[in-house]
Amino acid sequence: MSWAVTLDDVGRRYRAGGRWVLRGVDLEVRAGTLLRVEGGNGSGKSTLLRLLAGVEAPSAGRIRGLPGTRGYVPERFPAALPLTAAAYVTHLGRVRGLRGRAAARESTRWLERLGAGPYAGTRMRELSKGSSQKVAVAQALVGRPALLVLDEAWTGLDQSARAVLDEVVRERVAEGGAVVFVEHDPARLAAAPDAVVRIAAGGLAERAERGPRARAGTEPRPRTPRLRIEARGTPGAGAPAGLPRGARCRVTPEGVLSLTVPAAASDAALRTLLAAHPGWHVRSVREEDAAREEDAVQERGGPVGPAREEAGPG
Numbered sequence: 001m002s003w004a005v006t007l008d009d010v011g012r013r014y015r016a017g018g019r020w021v022l023r024g025v026d027l028e029v030r031a032g033t034l035l036r037v038e039g040g041n042g043s044g045k046s047t048l049l050r051l052l053a054g055v056e057a058p059s060a061g062r063i064r065g066l067p068g069t070r071g072y073v074p075e076r077f078p079a080a081l082p083l084t085a086a087a088y089v090t091h092l093g094r095v096r097g098l099r100g101r102a103a104a105r106e107s108t109r110w111l112e113r114l115g116a117g118p119y120a121g122t123r124m125r126e127l128s129k130g131s132s133q134k135v136a137v138a139q140a141l142v143g144r145p146a147l148l149v150l151d152e153a154w155t156g157l158d159q160s161a162r163a164v165l166d167e168v169v170r171e172r173v174a175e176g177g178a179v180v181f182v183e184h185d186p187a188r189l190a191a192a193p194d195a196v197v198r199i200a201a202g203g204l205a206e207r208a209e210r211g212p213r214a215r216a217g218t219e220p221r222p223r224t225p226r227l228r229i230e231a232r233g234t235p236g237a238g239a240p241a242g243l244p245r246g247a248r249c250r251v252t253p254e255g256v257l258s259l260t261v262p263a264a265a266s267d268a269a270l271r272t273l274l275a276a277h278p279g280w281h282v283r284s285v286r287e288e289d290a291a292r293e294e295d296a297v298q299e300r301g302g303p304v305g306p307a308r309e310e311a312g313p314g
């Protein structure tokens, strides 16, 4: 069955008036695809995954088409539950629509496949960290959810359970499910994703689509996109020192700065601007291609949309 989850201009912040963790995120996750989410620590990967898992709602924008059955391995699994591993996974199976016996059978099957069969009857709070992680994975897989969201799900698993999870991810995608994952090991499923998105400065700074040849690891990643950062500073101030490699910077005598940087270096560029003395007030961060298009429209006297993202204070 063909379906897709669509994020339209999605933003997330954790308190009203607080910092936007994610902003202006447009993303489509289609059935039968594997998507990897990358980004530095604290960039918002887990936040994006929680939105896709439906356990958090966006503060701005819309998420459409979330399938009814979703499996989610959170970054931190609440292991101190008073249930046995089997009872917990069976319970999740029922939540996903399996009837009693079928839920229990599937629970046993997943626990055994992951190597957790011997402690299916152990209370969750008595399990070791790695064993508890196997239960975290089993509870996400039971009932074969259409969308599987894995937040560092391999962490803590032993080698054979890791290999099983690799295998299961491939199976789910081949069966028409969608899998979205974050993983710190770059070698994990390295040639498998259909797309890789990178979060920087609160938005999806980079999106690399991969075709069937790339699945076999033979196609180079597309050109790295550049971001354009616009900021206002003190009239007469020159270009700021310490910009990352690959940055191109223009400053008008009035103190209006236009800086383009490879997307991967945008966090470093923003930090440089925000830490400079005298300071820079960052007005917008946009993909360079989109900024060019808006400039062209403006030159023709047409309408200009609002900047997609504000990255600085105020």
Ligand SMILES: Nc1ncnc2c1ncn2[C@@H]1O[C@H](COP(=O)(O)OP(=O)(O)OP(=O)(O)O)[C@@H](O)[C@H]1O
Pocket: 014, 021, 039, 040, 041, 042, 043, 044, 045, 046, 047, 048, 075
């Ligand atoms: N429940 C919350 N309440 C307040 N702030 C939060 C909450 N969850 C996340 N944040 C903040 O949002 C930002 C992004 O966090 P998130 O966990 O999504 O990043 P991440 O990319 O997954 O990081 P890591 O690689 O370290 O796991 C961080 O600054 C974090 O402090």
